[in-house]
Amino acid sequence: MLPIMLDLATLKAAYAAGLTPFDLVEEVIARRKASDDPAVFITETADEDLRAAAKSLMEKAPEPNSLPLWGVPFAVKDNIDVAGLPTTAACPAFAYQPEKDSVVVARLKAAGALVIGKTNLDQFATGLNGTRSPYGAPRSVFDKSYVSGGSSSGSAVSVAAGLASFALGTDTAGSGRVPAAFNNLVGIKPTPGLVPNVGVVPACRSVDVVTIFAATVGDGVAIRKVMDGYDAGDPYSRKAVPVGLPGSGLRIGVLEGAEREFFGNAAVEALYDQAIERAKSLGATIVPFDYAPFRQAAELLYNGPWVAERLAAVKEFIGTNADDFDPTVRTIIEGAKAYDAVAAFEGQYTLGHLRQKALVEWEKLDVLMLPTSPTTYTVEAMLADPIVKNSHFGRYTNFANLFGYAAIAVPGGFGPDGLPSGVTFFGPSFSDDALAPFADAMHRACASGMGKDKSAALPDASKVAEPDDGLVTIMVVGAHLTGMPLNHELTGPGGTLVKTCRTAGDYRLFVLPNTTPPKPGLIREPGFAGKGLEVEVWKVTPAAFGRFVQNIPAPLGIGKVTLEDGSQVSGFLCEPYAIEGAQEVTELGGWRAYIASRR
Structure with a gap:
């Protein structure tokens, strides 16, 4: 019998022991039917289509584990194209039938992975909480009264509940990280441009990133390596030049003073302090830094001209279908009309100045470690104050893509209320691989399990090795x-x-x-x-x-x-x-x- 979490190491071992993709597909079908959250999927891959995909895989690659992701089930956020399944962006009137897979889905399928369905999201990927969808609000796997985080809400819940081994999300303001924290998962946010966005409905095209929700850092990195690579069809695709970090004695920047804002959530603040002590025990040097320029950059994403990019993504559709939008999403996107081309350039100038101030802080740091979200809220509380409370979730996330950083979110333990929290590690552009060993070590030292299974031990096979530094x-x-x-x-x-x-x-x-x-x-x-x-x-x-x-x-x-x-x-x-x-x-x-x- 398979455990709750279908991590890569567990599946690989099960396949080596005789499990087949046909068995796995039947398990996934049974788990989907037994799910207690009806809002996870917008469109499920039909049972017979899943069985056909398993059959096709066995015909193409009959030997167990003969492909990097042989027989691995994954879910896809429904703003990312999958051939044969509609793309809705959580707006039924917007739905269309893509003729081919997005680049990332095509690469994952070629590696042997099996799509199990399209997941729910905050409409047009506008939000960090998961309640802005006509298909319902996916809930935290630990307490159904709480939000799951967004906009990649269904993707995170599908993994945390054991319905999929991993899931794709997108991240403009933190959507690949906040849901990871609220569901005890790892969130891999690549450097902007590392993973192609061809076949993805844009939110803010210049800063969007396809992300991964996984049980472990090792899983997330392995999956990202299948997806990444330059694609000339994406105007923002970049050829990676990997950046290293010290193999030991990392200088980790942490919050201090007035910049430590948890909106009254003492439990999350205590878990952040525990994470700092955990980092010390792993040999890190803790360095308080000035978060102000990062915070000010974060504020530009929703309270500045970048919101106009969200309007650019749906300009024609909102002109004819404004009433089909979630009211909060519509308010945010239509707010872009207050900005003109002059404001866009002024925003760029402001961001440039803030980037220079941030670089001063980086002179004393190797990585940043911030709370993934400073707090969480019930669905009821979020719906009562949707814009302000959503903005709280983005306090420590919104700056990342504007500055071009790599980030990995990892679990940070559970508070007295039984709800999880998390921390995120940020590094310079293309430090994606270099961030992974310490992030993985922090997840293992936290011993918070994987997803819904709080007692699960992280498999040794998924451990991320330190880069060989010759020492x-x-x-x-x-x-x-x-x-x-x-x-x-x-x-x-x-x-x-x-x-x-x-x-x-x-x-x-x-x-x-x-x-x-x-x-x-x-x-x-x-x-x-x-x-x-x-x-x-x-x-x-x-x-x-x-x-x-x-x-x-x-x-x-x-x-x-x-x-x-x-x-x-x-x-x-x-x-x-x-x-x-x-x-x-x-x-x-x-x-x-x-x-x-x-x-």
């Missing part, structure tokens, strides 16, 4: 810890701290007799049920590692140590004979605590 990783447990007497043997040759963490629970710690300064002896005892010991993971050059190991005195040596997350790293271990008669300090939890106890 050697080493774990230290005693006198080489930060602030301890021998730490200079790491920092002197330029070593950098990667993270502070704990070992697996079956390690014991002893004080070796007759050592100056005092040295620990770490041994592994299979079956020992401890809580793990605090250690640090560092990176050094191969030459420094060689000198370091050469100078280690017996009975110490370097071996593989298992950490609490199940990963293994080279680190200090002790030969068992040396602990005979030695003082055990395991219960203190680490060497630093032992040293403190002696004072």
Whole structure:
């Protein structure tokens, strides 16, 4: 029996064990029928068409997992063309039948993925909350009284509820990120221009991005790599020049002072603070920064001339079908009539000045980490104040595409009310791959599960590996810890701290007799049920590692140590004979605590 979440690693393993796409399709059909949210899909792929797609895949590629996304079910936001299914943009009067797939859908199908349906959205992708659709309002999978986030509402819910392995959304102001936060998912927002928009109904054509909702960062990145690549048919398509980030010791910008706005939601603010501490534990350097220029740029998207782009996208249709628009969407789009060409240029000038101010902040940062949304609301509250409350969701999202950034949203845990929150990592243009390892590490450290399944463990197979920086990783447990007497043997040759963490629970710690300064002896005892010991993971050059190991005195040596997350790293271990008669300090939890106890 398949688990709730149909992540790529789970499906790949199931297919290798004998599951077939025919079995998978029947499972999807059953799950769609059992769904308790009738507003997720606008158009479902017919059962027989799904079965035919599985048959076609088996004829084309009969070997299990022989294509990158072999037999993987996905949903598509209904402003993205899928041949054979109508595109509505959540406006029935606008609906048309596309003759061919959008570029991204065609690439995903060629990789073996199966479309299960077109999902609901805020009409014409105008909104961040998911209530602006005549097809109903998809709800948070954790509480049906709350919004699911928008505009890619149905896409997020389809993944979080286990109906699809991944789903496509679009993101102009945050629509590929806010629904991820509200449904405990990962949201991958590529750099504008990295993924083609041909076959996508535009919202703001110059800044629109096709996005991915997935169970893990690794899944999202793998799917994005199938989709991305220059396309001359898209006037805003760009040839990527990948940008790297430090493999360790990331400088992460966080909010401070008056820029920390959560609109009274103390639970989300507490979860953001927890995320900051989590980032520290993973070796990041936390740097408060001035969010003001980013916030001011964000305000331009709806309270500036960019709203005129939304009118440009539907100019002819709204001229003849204004009454077919959602009232809030119509109000926003018709507000564009207040802007002229002069205002458009003035907006560009303002954005340019704000970009320069933002660059000053980037001089002290590698990435930004912001709350994906500062709060959430019930459907009832949103409908009562749709424009103001929707704007709250975009406080930390709207600037991203205007500035051309890459972004990855990851889960950030659950508040006392049982509702999830999230944080988003932002990097420079084309830092998409470089952002992924730390974002993945943060998701794993949060241990919030995947989608609706809060207890699910993230598969090791989907883990995003750190880029190879040519350095050697080493774990230290005693006198080489930060602030301890021998730490200079790491920092002197330029070593950098990667993270502070704990070992697996079956390690014991002893004080070796007759050592100056005092040295620990770490041994592994299979079956020992401890809580793990605090250690640090560092990176050094191969030459420094060689000198370091050469100078280690017996009975110490370097071996593989298992950490609490199940990963293994080279680190200090002790030969068992040396602990005979030695003082055990395991219960203190680490060497630093032992040293403190002696004072």
